[in-house]
Amino acid sequence: MGKLRGLIPPFLLVALWEAAAATGWLTLESLSRPSHILIAGARALMEGSILVATWQTIEAAALGLLIAVAAGVLSGVLIGLSRPLARTVGPTIEGLRPIPAVAFIPLALLYFGYGLPMEGAVVAYGCVWPVLVATASAVRGIEPRLLEVAAALEMSFAAKVWKIILPAAMARINLGVRVAAGFALVVAVTVEIVVNPRGLGYSLILAQQSLRVDLMYAQLIWLSFLGFVLNLALGRIGRASGASERAAQ
Amino acid sequence: MAHGHSAQDLMRPAGSAQPAMSVREVSLTLGGPPGRLILDAISFDVRQGEFLSIVGPSGCGKTTLLRLMAGLMPPTSGEITFEGAPVRRPSLSRAIVFQDYTNALLPWRTVSANIALSLEARGVARAERDDRVAALLKKMGLQHAAAQFPGQLSGGMQQRVQIARCLAQQPRIMLMDEPFGALDAITRQGLQDELMALAADEKMTVAFITHDLEEAIYLGDRVFVLAANPGRVVEEIEVGLERPRHQLLTREDPRFLKHRHRLFGLLQGH
Ligand SMILES: Nc1ncnc2c1ncn2[C@@H]1O[C@H](COP(=O)(O)OP(=O)(O)OP(=O)(O)O)[C@@H](O)[C@H]1O
Numbered sequence: 082m083g084k085l086r087g088l089i090p091p092f093l094l095v096a097l098w099e100a101a102a103a104t105g106w107l108t109l110e111s112l113s114r115p116s117h118i119l120i121a122g123a124r125a126l127m128e129g130s131i132l133v134a135t136w137q138t139i140e141a142a143a144l145g146l147l148i149a150v151a152a153g154v155l156s157g158v159l160i161g162l163s164r165p166l167a168r169t170v171g172p173t174i175e176g177l178r179p180i181p182a183v184a185f186i187p188l189a190l191l192y193f194g195y196g197l198p199m200e201g202a203v204v205a206y207g208c209v210w211p212v213l214v215a216t217a218s219a220v221r222g223i224e225p226r227l228l229e230v231a232a233a234l235e236m237s238f239a240a241k242v243w244k245i246i247l248p249a250a251m252a253r254i255n256l257g258v259r260v261a262a263g264f265a266l267v268v269a270v271t272v273e274i275v276v277n278p279r280g281l282g283y284s285l286i287l288a289q290q291s292l293r294v295d296l297m298y299a300q301l302i303w304l305s306f307l308g309f310v311l312n313l314a315l316g317r318i319g320r321a322s323g324a325s326e327r328a329a330q
Numbered sequence: 331m332a333h334g335h336s337a338q339d340l341m342r343p344a345g346s347a348q349p350a351m352s353v354r355e356v357s358l359t360l361g362g363p364p365g366r367l368i369l370d371a372i373s374f375d376v377r378q379g380e381f382l383s384i385v386g387p388s389g390c391g392k393t394t395l396l397r398l399m400a401g402l403m404p405p406t407s408g409e410i411t412f413e414g415a416p417v418r419r420p421s422l423s424r425a426i427v428f429q430d431y432t433n434a435l436l437p438w439r440t441v442s443a444n445i446a447l448s449l450e451a452r453g454v455a456r457a458e459r460d461d462r463v464a465a466l467l468k469k470m471g472l473q474h475a476a477a478q479f480p481g482q483l484s485g486g487m488q489q490r491v492q493i494a495r496c497l498a499q500q501p502r503i504m505l506m507d508e509p510f511g512a513l514d515a516i517t518r519q520g521l522q523d524e525l526m527a528l529a530a531d532e533k534m535t536v537a538f539i540t541h542d543l544e545e546a547i548y549l550g551d552r553v554f555v556l557a558a559n560p561g562r563v564v565e566e567i568e569v570g571l572e573r574p575r576h577q578l579l580t581r582e583d584p585r586f587l588k589h590r591h592r593l594f595g596l597l598q599g600h
């Protein structure tokens with residue numbers, strides 16, 4: 082019951098909004114009307130256009146995230162293991178990291194043209210830093226005794242990374258990946274809104290330009306729903322890895 | 331060693347057999363420059379098949395010496411050889427039992443998987459690996475803990491796991507750094523006796539570091555005494571107590587008490 086109490090304000094707001102629009106008291110064009118938004122959303126779902134756009138956005142976000150995780154973990158391990166390397170590339174990383182991913186849209190457009198690769202590249206750029214930084218600091222923080230165990234057992238570099246370093250750093254790498262995953266959706270939609278003619282961001286722009294305010298709101302609600310599901314999933318993964326971590330303590 | 335003596339071997343005086351490990355004029359300076367002399371021109375041999383105890387006060391450089399013997403770090407000067415070859419890096423033939431078993435075990439791996447680590451690293455086939463891990467679990471009394479994680483075990487059990495992992499690498503020398511230092515008296519005595527039985531069974535060469543002089547005498551064939559600042563060997567005694575030893579009887583033996591008095595004086599008087 083206590084949980085449901087949080088639903089009262091939005092419901093009240095929606096009811097008020099609908100009532101105000103129905104009585105003609107609220108005539109602002111940019112606000113549409115809850116019932117119209119609902120119908121527009123249902124239509125978009127039924128004809129599948131919103132699902133296609135969703136898939137395109139998720140595809141680009143996932144591609145970018147995948148690249149970011151692979152590149153971030155690999156370079157993070159190397160940087161975390163080697164102090165000289167960390168000192169050499171550290172300033173460069175600190176210089177590149179604050180540049181907003183979307184600032185690279187023009188450059189990415191030049192390289193890849195419109196489409197999935199360009200969007201994936203921008204997402205990857207935005208997502209690589211949290212993964213890299215989390216991995217490097219996790220690897221630097223590994224119990225030195227474990228690395229001595231690897232040395233004492235004459236492990237190859239690959240075995241050391243695979244059997245000791247990655248498992249030992251996994252919990253903190255996961256945190257970085259979670260941050261990156263949240264970021265991936267934001268960057269993907271932004272790229273679509275700004276330039277890329279695909280996905281949910283582009284649908285939003287189309288709806289706005291054709292003055293389909295109801296559809297625009299429906300898409301916004303759908304996006305917030307996607308974000309919610311993503312967060313839920315990431316929380317699950319986080320808790321699962323946290324639990325296995327605790328079991329391992 | 332036990333078979334196939336050639337005529338030449340037999341003619342040699344017993345003392346000239348090649349030592350398992352030989353430490354020659356080993357010094358170590360840390361920090362600096364100019365740095366601090368931690369170990370000062372240490373020389374000794376670890377004989378083939380012996381149980382060598384190394385005892386000394388806290389901070390005298392016992393751990394550092396063991397790390398040099400393992401090849402985890404190089405000495406500033408002098409040389410360490412193992413079976414005639416210079417020690418430059420760690421090797422599977424020299425197992426290291428760390429004092430801090432909590433840090434040395436992989437907390438995300440089960441007991442079995444921890445023990446299997448060296449076998450995996452060497453690419454031993456799955457079936458053989460399982461057999462050898464099962465045998466080691468049995469030998470160390472860990473069968474019931476096989477599927478548990480180290481964090482779920484008592485300190486004594488965790489140290490057993492580390493010893494089992496070291497045995498899995500089939501070392502030719504065990505380098506042990508105060509392995510029972512963090513355990514309660516009862517657990518400690520149990521593990522002392524198990525370790526002695528193990529060493530006797532496998533004719534293992536052991537270098538065993540401790541700051542407990544009774545433990546040093548009880549376990550050792552010989553005991554080296556280190557003094558601090560800088561670390562150096564100040565005494566070597568042949569224990570000469572017959573095996574198997576007994577927690578009560580051996581410790582009451584007049585020879586044991588004589589050694590104990592002598593070492594006690596040395597450790598006080600440094
Ligand atoms: N990396 C290092 N840099 C400088 N000094 C060090 C370093 N490691 C150890 N020392 C010093 O070397 C000396 C010997 O240390 P070591 O750990 O070998 O002693 P220990 O005999 O094992 O002591 P304990 O019985 O407490 O384990 C100590 O005084 C310590 O402060």
Ligand SMILES: [Mg+2]
Nearest residue numbers: 392393394507
């Ligand atoms: Mg020590």
